[in-house]
Amino acid sequence: MQIAVLSGKGGTGKTFVSVNLVYAKGKSVYIDCDVEEPNGRLFLKPQIKLMEKVNTMIPAVDAQKCTGCRKCVELCKFNALAYIKNKLLVFQELCHACKGCVMLCPQKALSESSKQIGHIERGVSGEVEVITGVLNTGEATGVPIIRKLISSVQKDRTVVLDCPPGSACSVMESIKDADFCLMVAEPTVFGIHNFDMIYKLVKLFGKPHALVVNKDIGDRSLIEKYCDDNDIRIIASIPYDSELALINSKGFVAAKENERYWGIFKEILDTIEQEVCYEATGHIER
Structure with a gap:
């Protein structure tokens, strides 16, 4: 099962949700597809086992x-x-x-040549396999790296894809084979504007989906109205509190530091797994 976690802009909490999901799952795979600025490794702190170059084709002229x-x-x-x-x-x-x-x-007169555009790091963090794509500075697109990241993972494992922010080509490449899209948004006017972009993309791809409201300050009326109008399920709401901010600022995984957060993300996972199972078989797995 592949769960794609995406948001309309950076800083919403996409990586926060992704790393906590894999920790709550245990034996799983975390793939950082945000190749321009991968930071999941700052929280998971994997022991790197392998690094491989990623090349792309460029035309050579005779x-x-x-x-x-x-x-x-x-x-x-x-x-x-x-x-x-x-x-x-x-x-x-x-x-x-x-x-x-x-x-x-x-x-x-044109033939295929190649150049390195980045690399992939493979490592482990406890029970979690951590795969990180890194795009070289100045390169135009990370799509070839994302394509290689996703193609290398076995289909029978729980995989969390930490997607790039926004709704560009790199995001499309990240979600096209996903079984479920978990959207992350802030309950503000600006947050809803960016959420609208990714919701339309997910809808275009016809993916099962739900929303996590992050940085919940207690007033969800705007985002709840948007979700009601578009028949979007809010799967969880994560509070905007000082304890969580402190945990994140230290580069720790909240689900590891506090059992309450572990429970939130475990419940999110259980709900997604049941829905994916229902989509595939027509039955809820108990």
Whole structure:
């Protein structure tokens, strides 16, 4: 089972929810798909066992074969190719590695080359396997890293995907194979605005979903109205209190430090597991 945890913006509590879910589960896998700024490892503190490079394809030009037909330039919607002063130029930072230019070139003047865009760290933290994607500074997209992160995990394990914030391509890649989407939002006007973006994305993908209200200061009227209007279930509400802030500021896992928080996240997990089981079999697992 794959649970994708996502939020409309950074700082909402997506990583907080993710690391506490895997701790409450015990034997599980945590995958940090927020490759531009992965910070789940700051809480789980894994012992790194393996590091591997992630490369992506970039086109290499054979100037002797290129006739300047510009078919590749016309094909590329990301403007990664330009023909200037009788020379085909490749802008690596804009390339999305679709390989279309290589396949299209009638003169076979383009071939596949590669460059490293980041790496993956694999480690363990207690019973939790921790897999972290790290995108090199300045790279345009982390999608190839996210794709490799998710494809390497066995399907029979409970996996929590800590998704990138927002609703861009990297988020779509993170949730496309998920069994359940757990959205995290703050009960404020700004929080609901960002929540609306990810809800529409989850709905577009047709994923089973629910909401965790984080930083609950006691007034949930706005977010409850939004959820009522859109038939969204609030699966849990986490208080905005000084104890929790102190635990997080020290880089600790709340479910490990306080049994009350362990109970909150265990209940969230049990509810998700029952719903996923029902979606798959039509029966609630007792």
